[in-house]
Amino acid sequence: MSSAGIAARLEGQHVLLTGVTGFIGEALLHLVLDRVPGVRVSVLVRPKGSTGAAKRVATLLRKPIFAEVVETAGGVEELMAARVGVVEGDLADAPPLPSDLDAVVHCAGDVSFDPPVDEGFRTNVVGVRELLARIDEAALASGRGEDSIHYVHISTAYVAGRRRGVIPEGPVEHDVDVEAETAWGLTQRTSVEDRSRSADLLERERRKAEREHSRAGMLTAARATEQARRQWVKDELVRIGAERARSLGFTDAYTFTKALGERVVEAWTAQGRRASIVRPSIVESALVTPHPGWIEGFKMAEPLILAYGRGELPEFSAAADTTVDIVPVDHVVAAIVAVLAHPPEPAAPGYFHVSSGHRNPLTFGVLYDHIRGYFQQHPFTAGERGAVLLPEWRFPGGQAVERVLATSERAHRAADYVLGKVPRSDRARELVRKLDQQGRRLEFLRRYLDIYAEYTQAELSFEDGATVGLFRSLSAADQEAFAFDTAVVDWREYLQDIHCPAVTKPIRQLDERRRKRAGGGAPTLRTIDAGSDQAPAEGAAEIGAFFDMDGTLLSSNVLEGYLWLRLRELPTAERWAHLGRVAASVPGLLAAERRQRSDFLRTAYREYAGADLAVLERIVDEHLTGHVLSRLSPAAVRRVREHRAAGHRTVLITGAVTPLTRPLRPLFDHIESAQLAVDEHGRCTGHLASSPLVGESRAAWMQAHAAEHGLDLARSFGYADSHSDLPLLDAVGHPVAVRPDVPLYRHAKRQRWTVVDWASPSPSVRSLNPAGGPG
Missing domain, CATH: 3.40.50.1000 (HAD superfamily/HAD-like)
Structure with a gap:
């Protein structure tokens, strides 16, 4: 590899980024604008409702993490004019790309673990194919050759599926027919929609809705019936995707479609193009950049951390000695920039695991100890009862947790039936409130037990030799500016001093606002709608x-x-x-x-x-x-x-x-x-x-x-x-x-x-x- 630094290697390049409104994409855009000043960026963003792509990007750049970059440029408009171009469009029907591109980093994609099967294929397979076709068009228009644009594909380490043991940085071995599965996946919505209109299903949902809503009216019951049908369609598409994925050795529809997306990239690369595939593991808050604890939204671990701190996660189905492979987001995007600066030879794709478990493993048992330690020092409060009582996990195994959950669900259904028959009263509403709270807790546990069961049982170790080799090839200055050696992460410090405080901060603020509202009594007319007690407001x-x-x-x-x-x-x-x-x-x-x-x-x-x-x-x-x-x-x-x-x-x-x-x-x-x-x-x-x-x-x-x-x-x-x-x-x-x-x-x-x-x-x-x- 060349001894030139990352900034020098990327100087003057034009790079297109997708997914910049998402967690990884936003962090990547920030890092490129902040640390690689010679790069000109274009971003592919779709309009949202009546808000155009350019306005969405301007709003993104007004976020606090971009404050210094924007100030240096003289303002958002000046930054966009000088360095951030906007290509409006959707991956499902990708628009033409600028012909002078040097690289494309594809961060966009369906990242939910349980997408409806057609949506997973449309985004993670068809969307990739469409983007690669537009890259070919841009390369042809440039006259610089089909290998002139370096494509960096952001995938996931969990494309390894239900394998066990050490996972190499290379193609995933499987013989799935990408074309056949994609055609099947895209037709499932039509099939499921047809089945959802069967007389048996509609009669069942209609009778249920009429029992519940007939006093309000038949149209109200009809709307409830249609809502139930649509929910059935969504749930059935999720179920079908998950079952098809597992039947082929993958954890869920997400990893299945991401693996097929990689196959599309590999087939494209084999025709003489340049591509790198970056596979992060479980991406969480930043270790250092843009600031410690920076995170957008809740990712994989946050709902579990918050539920535990609330006392609502009595046990977990993982084994205490199973590795949970977490990587800070700033390490992920730093590795992406380094990969971007070091394109592979044509027809020889590079594979890079950005993970921690191979050299710096964190087990579920240690994760639990650190999270428990944090909440013991900084507990959530439960109203007048004081600090929330934290559950003590014993890691009894997935089957034991399933038995306890199933028993609780049966008891909840019985109590719900009884409460549905009692006359109205303050006591009845209070019981319903508590029962519904317990119901939401059980739904949460069921959802995450079902979604995460495969991941908690995944005994995988992702080799990261290529990633480590790339890091060690960098200069000392670049190793500091683009740090992605996950072996340096101190898990106690990261979890207790950085990650947990960051993810609990908005919840604590919300709890405080709720306490203040509760102390202020019921909403008054003035808080609901403007107008004084002395004179009617205009339009009253x-x-x-x-x-x-x-x-x-x-x-x-x-x-x-x-x-x-x-x-x-x-x-x-x-x-x-x-x-x-x-x-x-x-x-x-x-x-x-x-x-x-x-x-x-x-x-x-x-x-x-x-x-x-x-x-x-x-x-x-x-x-x-x-x-x-x-x-x-x-x-x-x-x-x-x-x-x-x-x-x-x-x-x-x-x-x-x-x-x-x-x-x-x-x-x-x-x-x-x-x-x-x-x-x-x-x-x-x-x-x-x-x-x-x-x-x-x-x-x-x-x-x-x-x-x-x-x-x-x-x-x-x-x-x-x-x-x-x-x-x-x-x-x-x-x-x-x-x-x-x-x-x-x-x-x-x-x-x-x-x-x-x-x-x-x-x-x-x-x-x-x-x-x-x-x-």
Whole structure:
């Protein structure tokens, strides 16, 4: 190799980088701009939504790690004009490349361990082939020969698959037909989509969705059915890819498609091109550059580290003596730049493992000791309980961990079934919160047990002789500026003093923000939507606030309202008999309510047959107004008044009969309630004047009301307590679940909706004897 330094060897070269918006690509771009000033860079970046590639690159360069480079250049625009060109396009349909390129470094690719099989092939195989075709076009256009562009392919050490022992720096031995497997992989989505529309699968998902959502409406159930079908497609594509990969000796679809991508590169190189293949192992935070602990997003180890620190990872399936091969990202990109500066001969690809396990092994047992040591010194806190109790791992083996997890999953399903049947209450919601928290923990454990099982059992040692030889060929100055000798990493220092503090810092900051929010009480109108208490904000008249009544504004229900009202209208002698008859009908009413709330309301309101509507209204005005108002939640009343003060249109939508809403008229600009049908004598017929507004019909009515009054539903608010009101809450931009039932509570949490607990007045001020006067 030449004695010239890296910067000198790359002086004046034009290098194209892909994947610069990813972890390794961003670090590589920083290193090249910072340490190799004579290189001109182009970056291949795809637009994202309405944001073009150039704007995405400008945003990238405004990140803190580029601050010094940008300052030296005089600004982002000046840096881009002088050194960073942008090629807009996608690897799936790669655009023409600049004809004066000297090298291409391909960092982009699907890096998830469980991609849908078609996406893995499209990115890691087809994308590579497309890029190489564009490189050939650029070389031909340059007139400098087909070997004039050095292609550096970033792969992974785990293309070794399910082998064991020492893995050499060379081609992976397998006889997989790349063309046949790629054609198969790309057609799987069509096949799976077809199967997802089979009557059996759709019937199963539809019945499940209707059991859960029928009270909200059939369209809500239909949307849930379609969401379930799409999720099934994604899960099935992941499963198919993983099974095909393992059947051929690879750990998963990621390593399988990356290995086939290497075959594409090798076939291209054999035609006289220059290519180097760099295979990092598990890439984690920086040791030194751009600063110790620098990392973008969570990689392979971070979710496990954080879960352990939270006390949520009771055991792990690895053996204590198995090597976990970790390499800092700055070592990876330094090695890439060194490889870039030392192109191989045509048709003789170079292979470089950037790994640590062969010369500086870190075992899972030692990794555990260092992470545990860190959290013992710097624990997460568990609210008022103090420091989180850290699990003690005994490394019992994968089968033992699987048995414990499977038992926990069965217990969770049983508890979930029971909680789904209990009546709503604060206690029920708290139990659901804890159960869902445990469920998320179990889902996390299952996912990572399934994904990482192959890696925790991989007894691999990646030879790195070529990489070490390249490093030792560098000058002392270059060895310092482009350090990638992983033998120097002190694992205790790296894990306890650099890596763990870096990956836990954002979580600690988030926890602190949550504590502050928790101490500040429920969100107020002012925090949700601008506007002062003294004067409505501009455009406030376009905002609506839609409230449900029973269970939201006041603690009552349809049957209770009926007893307040109807029994007072009956002669005293008939009240107890009527009350007994109503009590006997309760089981049937509850069954109707579980099926369709509209059926329940129609059944309940048949009991008004024969009642005089004018008398019902007079009873409310003379006897029940005070009682209804006494059951209003003070917090709910404050919220309605805040909306009115802000200039919003307040609307009550309820399935309660109109007479019972009369005490609430001063609070609302409009009340939409159940109208009792009457005969020519003003007597109730036992029917409603029109279909009750429940479930999806509420949302439809809201849309019509908003159009009539010029309301912007995207800026409006909705308040409801029941899963049957899901369409109401979905219709507005600011949904608020008020003391929700279990299904709505779960949905609100998943959607990150506001959940409030508007306490009802104490029972001492809200009792009423349904068979007589006030109790």
